[in-house]
Amino acid sequence: MSRFTHILGGINKRLVLPQPLKYRIMKEIAADLEDTFQAYIGQGLSDTETESKALEKIAADDTVIEQLMEIHETPARKILRRLSDKMRRRIELTLWATLIVVVGFYITTFLFRSENLASSPFNWLTGAFIVCMSGISVWKCYHIYIKRDHNPQTIHRGLSLLIFISGLTMLMAILGFFTELQLSVSLSRDGKVITGQSVEILIRSITLISFGILAAVSGAIAWLILTLKTMDIEDRENVFLFSNPTHNKGK
Amino acid sequence: MKSTQLEIAALAKVCNEALILSLVKGGPHHGYQIALEIEEKSGGMFQFNHGTLYPILHKLEKKGFIRGTWHHAEGERKRKYYALTLRGKKYLKELNVDLTTFFDTLFSITGGKK
Numbered sequence: 602m603s604r605f606t607h608i609l610g611g612i613n614k615r616l617v618l619p620q621p622l623k624y625r626i627m628k629e630i631a632a633d634l635e636d637t638f639q640a641y642i643g644q645g646l647s648d649t650e651t652e653s654k655a656l657e658k659i660a661a662d663d664t665v666i667e668q669l670m671e672i673h674e675t676p677a678r679k680i681l682r683r684l685s686d687k688m689r690r691r692i693e694l695t696l697w698a699t700l701i702v703v704v705g706f707y708i709t710t711f712l713f714r715s716e717n718l719a720s721s722p723f724n725w726l727t728g729a730f731i732v733c734m735s736g737i738s739v740w741k742c743y744h745i746y747i748k749r750d751h752n753p754q755t756i757h758r759g760l761s762l763l764i765f766i767s768g769l770t771m772l773m774a775i776l777g778f779f780t781e782l783q784l785s786v787s788l789s790r791d792g793k794v795i796t797g798q799s800v801e802i803l804i805r806s807i808t809l810i811s812f813g814i815l816a817a818v819s820g821a822i823a824w825l826i827l828t829l830k831t832m833d834i835e836d837r838e839n840v841f842l843f844s845n846p847t848h849n850k851g852k
Numbered sequence: 853m854k855s856t857q858l859e860i861a862a863l864a865k866v867c868n869e870a871l872i873l874s875l876v877k878g879g880p881h882h883g884y885q886i887a888l889e890i891e892e893k894s895g896g897m898f899q900f901n902h903g904t905l906y907p908i909l910h911k912l913e914k915k916g917f918i919r920g921t922w923h924h925a926e927g928e929r930k931r932k933y934y935a936l937t938l939r940g941k942k943y944l945k946e947l948n949v950d951l952t953t954f955f956d957t958l959f960s961i962t963g964g965k966k
Contacts, residue, residue: 625922626906629883629932633902636884661903668907672914 605634608656613838615666618673619749624837626669634659677747697740704735721805723777727813730770734820737763741827745834753838756831760824767820774813781806863954866947868908869917871898873936873944876918880933883909909934917943 609631616623637658641651674682681689708728737759744750785802871890875881881889886909887900912918917940924930936944959965 625932626910628930630902630906632882632929632931633884633887635929637902640888657901659902661906665903665907669910672907672910 605631605638608634608659612661612666615663616669617752618670619675619751620834620837622673623751626673630659630661675749678749681748693743697736697743700739701732701736705732708732721777721781721809723773723780724805724809724812727770727773727777727809727816730766730773731816733766734763734770734816734823737766738820738823738827742823745827745830751834751838753835756834760828760831763820763827764824767817767824770813770820771817774810774817777813778806778810781809865908866951867898868900868904869912870944870947870951872905872908872912873917873940873947876934876936877941877944880921880935882931882933886934912940916940 609627612630613623613627616626618626634655637655638651641654642648646654684692705728708731711728741759741763745756750756781802785799785806788802789799872886875886875889875893883902883905887902887905890898890900909918909920913920913934916937918934919937920932920934922930922932955965
């Protein structure tokens with residue numbers, strides 16, 4: 602593979618297709634290139650001559666690359682390509698903002714269903730983190746699975762933030778739970794609240810910690826799925842850029 | 853499937869498709885073999901750069917005229933072999949009819965092959 606790294610690397614860079622499709626096409630080209638090379642070597646040509654002849658025979662110029670991209674374009678990508686960059690960006694942002702508003706609305710409705718829940722600042726903070734997590738997860742899923750933008754330079758963007766916010770949500774839920782519990786215990790000890798109110802505070806804290814943990818685990822699962830997919834895409838990209846790929850295991 | 857009227861502008865494309873389909877009709881071939889065999893069988897008249905070959909192969913595969921499968925023989929590298937499908941057989945028949953009609957008409961005017 603290393604003999605043609607520079608040739609394949611050049612094709613790999615120009616061929617903008619989602620993985621694993623791109624990997625399969627590149628593998629096909631690599632195998633044919635190797636066969637062509639061997640055939641010329643068999644004819645007694647020198648390594649340099651052989652390489653330039655093999656490259657000439659492969660002739661994967663921009664027109665060929667463009668044709669391949671056109672053939673393998675998904676319906677979603679076809680629609681997106683018809684739109685101008687500005688228009689596409691506007692539609693993406695509008696849909697994304699709508700989703701954030703919808704998730705935010707449902708969380709607010711949930712909190713306002715009980716005045717008791719709405720009174721805790723921890724619930725509001727946890728709710729805000731959940732909105733952020735949903736926003737990042739949906740944005741990444743859209744780019745990786747629908748738009749299929751598998752550019753290795755941008756594919757990681759947002760993933761660290763997703764796991765960070767998941768952790769923050771968990772932390773906030775635990776912190777809120779113990780603070781509420783502490784409040785309940787101290788008020789009961791001082792004799793300032795009756796049993797009913799104490800139970801309400803307990804319910805609030807239990808709701809908070811269950812909701813927070815559930816959301817944090819969901820965020821972590823989304824992060825894991827997206828990270829594995831990202832690693833797979835990177836591996837397939839690296840195969841044709843470096844002779845010794847770090848993660849490639851016999852695909 | 854309807855037989856289409858062959859246009860001069862599409863002649864090269866149709867010829868390429870017919871050559872590839874008739875070759876894989878004889879059994880599964882991979883890209884390099886296809887290019888090589890066409891060149892050999894035509895005595896060098898039809899030469900395929902692999903670059904030209906991939907879009908045609910992938911288009912035919914997408915349309916369901918050929919099916920590509922990966923084979924990994926012991927001690928060899930993984931290769932994608934293309935085989936003709938039933939749909940491809942029908943399409944090849946239509947292409948042959950179109951090409952025959954086209955060249956018959958052409959020769960009837962130019963006084964070529966009788």
